[in-house]
Amino acid sequence: MDNILITGAASGIGAATARLFHAKGWQVGLVDINGPALAELAAELGGLWHARLDVTDSAEVQRVLSEFCALHGGQLRLLFNCAGILRFGLFEQISQAEHAAILNINVLGLLNMTHAAFPYLKATPSAQVINMGSASGLYGTPHMASYSASKLAVRGLTEALDLEWRGHGIRVGDLMPPFVRTPMVSSQQFEPPALRRLGVNLTAEEVADACWQQAHGAAVHRPISLQFKLLYWLGQVSPAFMTRWLMGVISRP
Template sequence: MSNILISGAASGIGAATARLFHARGWQVGLLDIEPAGLAELASELGGAWHAQLDVVDAVAVQTALAAFCALHGGQLRLLFNCAGVLQCGYFEEIELAEHARIMQINVLGLLNMTHAAFPYLQATADAQVINMGSASGLYGVPHLASYSASKFAVRGLTEALDLEWARYGIRVGDLMPPFVSTPMLVNQRFEAPVMRRMGVKLKAEDIAAAVWQQAQSAAVHRPVSASFKLMYWAGQLSPAWINRLIMRWLSRD
């Protein structure tokens, strides 16, 4: 039976993904820094394995991975790096500590999880890592500067590891959705102009379905939503200045 370990599992995309994979017969492991939502979801899923975790804490990450994988013969079929944070606003008006927190959770946390997972992935046939990327990793998005930077890092790491870990038979890919209606986005005090222009049309369940598709795929990047797929593929073919022009228009006040 396949198993999946999900960071950022207590709500939003992580929780929707856990529900979908559990319903389809997978053994699900849940990790999150927020204990109440984590325990509630674990109970909903019939007592699924769960542990409170700050993904920035490398030692705690190693302990959590070892504990979950010990229940599955030291194997891990799928790691879903979903933990992440977002702060919208003008770059200079956001505290430096908040910019640093975004980079620590979205980048360092993902590095910690992926590095600790390697021996268990290596021991598993058809193993895979799916990273929570973003449309913001295609071109830098105003009012989401540090978040966008973090997703560029996710994109680069994904591409590099998919090539590097091919020798172990481990696939690495990411999801690249535009804005998704999750608590992280809904609770923002600042609405970036690009959000108003593009709209927030995706639900957490839409991304969970994309995770399921990616789990059966060798794709490196999975753009999500018809509109962003068009932008993504156009961006692969058009000059960089075209992408900049589009982003400038989308981000106008």
């Protein structure tokens, strides 16, 4: 039976994905730094395996992966790197510590998980890594500069590893949604002009559906929503300055 380990599983996209894959009959493992919320979700889904985890702690990452994969013959069909944080605001008004936390969790945490998961993925037929990317990984988005930097890094890592790990039979891809209606977005105190103009039109469940499609497809990048698909393909066929110009228009105060 296929298995999936989801980081950032306690709420939002991670929780919606856990519910969907559990309903589809997969063996689901849940990890998140929010232990109480994680335990509540695990109980809701019938007592799923779960572990509190800070993805920036490489030693704990290795321990948790070893524990989960030991329950499945040392194999891991799918790692979903969903853990991440976000902070809207003017770059100079966000503390250096907050910028560092965004990069540490969104990039270093993903690197920790993916690196430690390699031997289990390599041992599994049709293994796959799905990274939580973003529309902000297509082009830097004002008022979320460090978040954009983290998602551009995720995009680059995804592209490189998908090529590098083909020889091991491991596919690597990412999901690229625009703004999603999750607690992470709704809790923000600053509203970027881009969000005001584009709106928050996606739900966590729609992104979970895209994750399910990605788990059964070969795409490297999966842009989500018609709105962003148009922007994504514009970026593939037009000069870079066109994307920059459009981002400037969308983000104008």
